[in-house]
Structure formats: structure tokens, C-alpha cells
Amino acid sequence: MEIMYKECDVLIPAAIENSITKFNVDKIKTRLLAEAANGPTTFAADQYLTEKGIPVIPDFALNAGGVTVSYFEWLKNIEHSQLGRLNKGWQKKSNEVLMNVLEIEVPPDSHLKEGPSEKQIVYSALQEAMSTAIREVFAKSLEFKCSMRIAGYRMAIEKIAKSYEDAGIF
Secondary structure, X not given: OHHHHOOEEEEOOOOOOOOEOOOOHHHOOEEEEEOOOOOOEOHHHHHHHHHOOOOEEOHHHHOOHHXXXXXXXXXXXXXXXXXXXXXXXXHHHHHHHHHHHOOOOOOOOOHHHOOOOHHHXXXXXXXXXXXXXXXXXXXXXXXXXXXXXXXXXXXXXXXHHHHHHHOOOO
């Protein structure tokens, strides 16, 4: 754990829950904390870091990629089809037109002739989902002058409230 106290630009606790607490947070010497583990920073430590002006990218924003890809898999299973199946032909045709317009010869085994693979579609969707989420949480933290964690919690509560309102529950 001593390595965690070395001066650094970005500290990424990635393994142990509650590794940064009110008892050791004052030893942390970083400009940014990025939580790759689940719950590595206690509430008291998070407050301390916020007061010191050290931004924390919370675990729910930084390490949600696995859950997000699981969601994509769930959608795929509901539809009983491959991701991207609906637009693969369109993408293939668009690539062909673009290559013809640019007068570029594409080798026969190029992925451009086939359109994106399911893996490429998942990576692209994951990148879009994660970067959008981080941008939105960061923007809300600036708007409300609070930590990214509190901004993310607020956004989640607002979304839940809206879904209840839309359902006519209140």
C-alpha cells in the first residue's frame, strides 16, 4: 500500500475496496484520483479530496464498461440477432461508395469491404457510452459545483424521478 502514497499525476486504485479512508487520505499526493476498483474511496476520504480540490473520477463512471457490455449482450439476446445486423449491409455499401469516390483500391480481404465486425460495433458503442457518461457527469459537477460522485448520484436520482413521473406514479 505504500506505493499509493508516492507523488503522482494520476492515482488509480484498481483492486481493493475502501483502500483510501479518512485514516490515510492525507498521505495521498496526486492531482487526480481515478477509481478503477469498486468503492476504493470511503465517503469521508472523498469529501477530504474534494475539499483539497483533487478531482475523483468515481468507480461508477470509470469502471462501468463491463456492465455496459453486459447490457449490450442482453439487448442482443432479447433481439435474438447479432449487434449491427441491421446496418451492416448499409455500412458495407457506404464504404464501397466512399472508396470509389476517393478512387482508393481496397484489398479483397479488407474489413472495409465487409462492414464492421460485431466486436468493432461493441467497442465503438462502449466508447460512445462511456465517454458520453463521463462528459455528462463532469458537466453536471461543474454546473452544480460539486464532486463528480455527487453529480452522478444527482443525475441518477433525477432519471429515476423522471421515470416515475412518466409512469404516472407521482
